[in-house]
Structures are given as C-alpha cells and as structure tokens.
Amino acid sequence: MKILVVGGGGREHAIIKKLRENLEVREVYALPGNGGISLEAVCKPIGAKELEKIRDFAVSKAVDFAVVAPDDPLVLGCVDILEAAGIPCFGPGKAAAIIEGSKVFAKWLMKKYGIPTASYEVFGSAEEAVKYAESCETFPMVIKADGLALGKGVIIAETKAEALDAIRSIMLDRVFGESGSRVVIEEFLTGPEVTVLSFTDGKTIVPMVSSMDHKRALDGDKGLNTGGMGTIAPNPFYTKEVAQRCMEEIFLPTIRAMNAEGRTFKGCLYFGLMLTEKGPKVIEYNCRFGDPEAQVVLPLLETDLLTIMRAVRDGTLDKVDVRFSSKSACCVIMASGGYPQEYEKGKEITFSDVKDAIIYHAGTKLENGKMLTNGGRVLGITATADSLPEAIKKAYEAVEGVSFEGAHYRRDIGARALQILNQK
Ligand code: AMP
Numbered sequence: 001m002k003i004l005v006v007g008g009g010g011r012e013h014a015i016i017k018k019l020r021e022n023l024e025v026r027e028v029y030a031l032p033g034n035g036g037i038s039l040e041a042v043c044k045p046i047g048a049k050e051l052e053k054i055r056d057f058a059v060s061k062a063v064d065f066a067v068v069a070p071d072d073p074l075v076l077g078c079v080d081i082l083e084a085a086g087i088p089c090f091g092p093g094k095a096a097a098i099i100e101g102s103k104v105f106a107k108w109l110m111k112k113y114g115i116p117t118a119s120y121e122v123f124g125s126a127e128e129a130v131k132y133a134e135s136c137e138t139f140p141m142v143i144k145a146d147g148l149a150l151g152k153g154v155i156i157a158e159t160k161a162e163a164l165d166a167i168r169s170i171m172l173d174r175v176f177g178e179s180g181s182r183v184v185i186e187e188f189l190t191g192p193e194v195t196v197l198s199f200t201d202g203k204t205i206v207p208m209v210s211s212m213d214h215k216r217a218l219d220g221d222k223g224l225n226t227g228g229m230g231t232i233a234p235n236p237f238y239t240k241e242v243a244q245r246c247m248e249e250i251f252l253p254t255i256r257a258m259n260a261e262g263r264t265f266k267g268c269l270y271f272g273l274m275l276t277e278k279g280p281k282v283i284e285y286n287c288r289f290g291d292p293e294a295q296v297v298l299p300l301l302e303t304d305l306l307t308i309m310r311a312v313r314d315g316t317l318d319k320v321d322v323r324f325s326s327k328s329a330c331c332v333i334m335a336s337g338g339y340p341q342e343y344e345k346g347k348e349i350t351f352s353d354v355k356d357a358i359i360y361h362a363g364t365k366l367e368n369g370k371m372l373t374n375g376g377r378v379l380g381i382t383a384t385a386d387s388l389p390e391a392i393k394k395a396y397e398a399v400e401g402v403s404f405e406g407a408h409y410r411r412d413i414g415a416r417a418l419q420i421l422n423q424k
C-alpha cells in the first residue's frame, strides 16, 4: 500500500513509525515531512495548507490511503478534497473539524447538548467584550480567540487590566489574525488536566490511553505557553471511575451531538479535560492527535494503526479490537534555545547511545548528510517501560545522548504524575 501523511512534525513522525509496523505498507509519502521523517518516508516540500497541491500529488502517486494530521488542513477541508478525488482518508471533514476550528461553535455545541464545560459569553465586538470585562469582579478570567491560533489563542487574565489588554490585542490589534474576530470569555476552572485522544467513526468511540501534557516552557510550570514540552501516559489522575463518567457525560454525548448537527465526526477526537471539584469538564476539543500526546500514546498501541484508521474511515470501528499495552511512556521535547520566542535554526544535532528510546523528529532537516535543527520544537525523545518512573528515567538517559547548541528541555516531565502515584 501507498500511504500519504499530511504534516511534518513529531506527531506525524509518530504516526508514520506506527503505520510502518504494518508490512503491507510499502511506500509512505509525507507533505512536507522533516529531516527525520525523510529517513522513513518520501518527503515533498508541499505545505500542509496547499490543499490543491496535496490532492494533485496524491492522485499522481495513486496513494491508497491518506492521513491528514494537523489542524489547519483539516479545518480547511483537506479530507473533503482528497475524498472527492477518490482517496480514502483518516480525519474529519470540514463540517466536523469545526469542533476545533471555532471555539464559539464548540461552546455552543456543549451548551446545547448539556456537555460539561466552563460557563462563557461570546463577543463579536471589542467594545462589548470590554464592557463585559469592566463589569466583572472575579479573576482570573479566560479569554480565547475564536479560531485557530497555533495553540496560543488562550489568555488567562489575572486582573481586569490584563483582561482589557488581552481583548484589545486579540480583537483590535489582531495578534492572532482573523481568529480574533470573535472571542469567548469563560470562567476560570481549576483541577488536574487530562488529555484523552479517541478513535471514532461517528458511531463507536474508543478512547485511547490517557495522557498529560506539560504546556509551559520552564520547569515547575513556569514560563510561556508552548505547543507542549513533554507528555506522559497513562495519566494517573484519570482513574477508572473518571473514565466511566467521561464516557457517559462527555464522549458519547459529543459524538451524538455532532451527528444530530449533521456533522458526523470521523477520525481522532481529542478531549482536553479538566477534573474539577464538580466533575470532569471540557477545556477544549481538537480534531486530531495531540502533539506531543501522540508521541506517548501511539507507542503504547498494540493493534495495527492502519487497520484502525481504515475502520474509522469505513464506519466499521466496532469490528476492531483496539488494544493498548499496560506499560507507561514518557516523551521529553528538546527545543531550540529561546523557544517559544525567537530562536536560531541550523544547529547540527549529534546522537550517541540512545538505543532504548524512540526519537521523533519535529523540527529538523537533513542537509549534506547532517541533521540540523529547523524549528522551535526539535525532537521528542520517548521511552516506554513497565512503570512510569522507569519510563521517565529511560527518556532522560536518552536525552543525555542527544545534543545541539542551545538545546533546551524541561527536567520535570512526569514529576507531578509521580507525586500522585506516590500518594496512592
Ligand atoms: P488550549 O490552548 O485551549 O489548550 O488552552 C491552553 C491552556 O489554558 C489549557 O491547557 C489550560 O491549562 C488553560 N485553560 C483553558 N481554558 C481554561 C479555563 N476555562 N480555566 C482554566 N484554565 C484554562
């Protein structure tokens, strides 16, 4: 089989490595891919948002199946365009990808169908939003740009002054572009966060092993928000009882709500949850695998990924026995110095003894036989083991064997999870 994967980060590398375990998979193409991906797939410099070029490429190579992994092409309708050209795809169509593409839609859906989430208001003008924020007395307050904003469109304002600044920068200065034409202002929730990725064909929903992201740049959850500096799986806060509640109160109601709206979701639906004192609530939906959640969840998947993806596409997920190993996984992201702000590219990466870990490439390029840094998040180093402490130890041992100038990584990935495990 010939497979096309749209995207070029660590998540796509994890998907490709997993798909490659199926011996039927002969050729993999990645658009645009990256340096590490180019060692196991044919990469072409076509951007993930160049939908017509993606379709023409897929048709010219007669690919048998496509996986559209990033948010932008999904929200723009890449799956619809490929399917119309006769190429079966894993991923939601445009009508369903709106669950991530518009926070206003997602909030409206949850309110209409009684799915637990933070209470909120929507504003289409800066004037009204400012008036509302002026009248509020409880802070922090959460302000979210409606559309996609590279994971940066959420501002937690500690004071009224910060809230007013945030509204102005999103709605008037348009720091996130058109995404800021509307904002959602919502209640600040507290509690541990859990990510649950799920496979769904619109009828059956199969949650994957739970995970925990570490979004801030620095140890102790300090510093700026990033795309994610590391992950662990499973998430010790996500007990069997919580899982049961999430299935009944959140997962199934979401799938049914999307069907009722004529927006059947097929693909990987990402639930960003907060476990509050009043029960689990949805912080965000994503219409795709998380990055770097995929880098800990997929290594634990025991069932063939391509079989699952084809069943999701064909509406036969109920026929597949999706199994995960009972091991634990830890992924440590190695980033360029300065990320998530300005950073330099083109630093040579050297690898020594890292045989016990999986190295996922996120922002790299291969030039004259040398692997160079080429992005903010450069590598994701994943280890699996029978227990979480061992997985963390192995991942950090492997990190020691990788180096490039200015490399920055958090030293405390999984530390919070270990505290919880030790209390149990
Ligand atoms: P997102 O980009 O939507 O994942 O949001 C980034 C982070 O902001 C989340 O991981 C949460 O830590 C935080 N956040 C988002 N919404 C809320 C909320 N209503 N209350 C508290 N924290 C939130």
Ligand code: GLY
Binding pocket: 151, 213, 227, 228, 286, 289, 290, 291, 292, 293
């Ligand atoms: N790691 C969070 C995300 O993929 O949105």
